[in-house]
Amino acid sequence: MKRSKVHDRGLFAARDIPRGTNIIEYTGEKVTRGEGNRRAQDQWEKGRIYVFRLNRRHDIDGATKGNVARLINHSCDPNAEAQNERGRRVWIVAARDIRAGEEVTYDYNLDFEEPPQACRCGSDRCIGYIVGPDGYRELRAWMRENGIEVPKRLRRLPRSP
Numbered sequence: 001m002k003r004s005k006v007h008d009r010g011l012f013a014a015r016d017i018p019r020g021t022n023i024i025e026y027t028g029e030k031v032t033r034g035e036g037n038r039r040a041q042d043q044w045e046k047g048r049i050y051v052f053r054l055n056r057r058h059d060i061d062g063a064t065k066g067n068v069a070r071l072i073n074h075s076c077d078p079n080a081e082a083q084n085e086r087g088r089r090v091w092i093v094a095a096r097d098i099r100a101g102e103e104v105t106y107d108y109n110l111d112f113e114e115p116p117q118a119c120r121c122g123s124d125r126c127i128g129y130i131v132g133p134d135g136y137r138e139l140r141a142w143m144r145e146n147g148i149e150v151p152k153r154l155r156r157l158p159r160s161p
Contacts, residue, residue, distance in 0.1 A: 001068065004073055004103055005103075006073040006074070006075065006103065006105065006120055006121050006122065007073050007074075007120055009071050010071060010073045010103045010104070010105075011024075011068065011069070011071045011072045011073075011103070011104045012101060012102065012103050012104065013098045013099065013100050013101060013102050013103075013104055014100065015100050016097065016098070016099055016100050017094045017097070017098040017104075018094065018097055019094050019095065019096050019097050020093065020094060021093065021094045022091045022092075022093055023080060023091075023092045023093060023094055023098075023104060024068065024069045024072075024091070024092050025089060025090065025091055025092075026052055026060060026062055026067065026069040026070070026082065026090040026091070026092060027060070027062065027064075027066070027067045027069065028050065028052075028060045028061045028062035028063065028064045028067050028070075029060070029061045029063075029064055030054065030059075030060055031058065031060075031061050032057065032058060032059070033053075033056070033057060033058065033059055035059070035061075036051045036053070036058070036059025036060075036061060037051075037059075039051050039059075039061050039063070040059075043063065044113060044117070049108065049110065049117075050062040050063040050067075050070050051063075052082070052090050053084075054084070054087055054088070054090065055084075055087030055088075056087075058087075060090060069092055072092060072104050072105060072106060073103065073105050073121070074105065074106070074107060074108040074119060074121060074130050075105035075106070075107065075121040075123055076107065076119060076121050076123050076125045076126040076127055077121070077123035077124065077125040077126070078095060078105045078106045078107045079094065079095055079096050079098045079102065079104060079106075080092050080093060080094050080095050080098070080104050080105060080106045081093055081095045081106050081107070082106055082109075092104070092106060105121065107132065108130050108132070109132030109133070109134075110130050110131055110132055110135070111131070111132065111134065111135050112131050112134075112135030112138035112139050112142070114142060115142075116129040116130065116131050116135075116139060117129060117130040117131075118130075125153055126151070126153075127139075127151055127153055127154040128148075128151055128154070136154065139154070140154060140155075
């Protein structure tokens with residue numbers, strides 16, 4: 001863990017991590033979906049989201065101390081991904097080989113919320129906001145309504161159903 005160019009602190013690889021490796025489990029308090037939604041809204045207003053959907057009935061609130069995985073920042077061009085293990089656990093897994101010293105990132109795939117959370121990942125693939133593919137249509141419409149130029153990359157992405 002150290003200072004990140006993306007946002008505050010981040011998690012960095014201490015050694016080379018091969019693609020497909022479970023890097024760290026995303027842990028926290030297991031709460032009902034309703035409570036998870038309430039906490040996520042509170043966290044959204046503070047600019048940091050730590051709630052993960054676990055299954056149809058439960059979420060994990062990773063805001064608890066000891067959950068180092070909560071420090072992993074979002075990127076529009078991530079080197080890791082969150083994988084849900086049969087609705088019981090969430091692992092952060094290397095999506096490609098990660099070099100020692102490289103910041104570990106994944107795409108948060110957040111639903112569209114107004115206003116959307118700005119992205120500061122700095123990648124060439126950045127769409128400007130932390131929104132997953134299911135929210136691209138709403139994001140594009142919101143950007144147009146607010147006179148914000150839609151980045152080329154976001155214009156080229158397939159429209160969600």
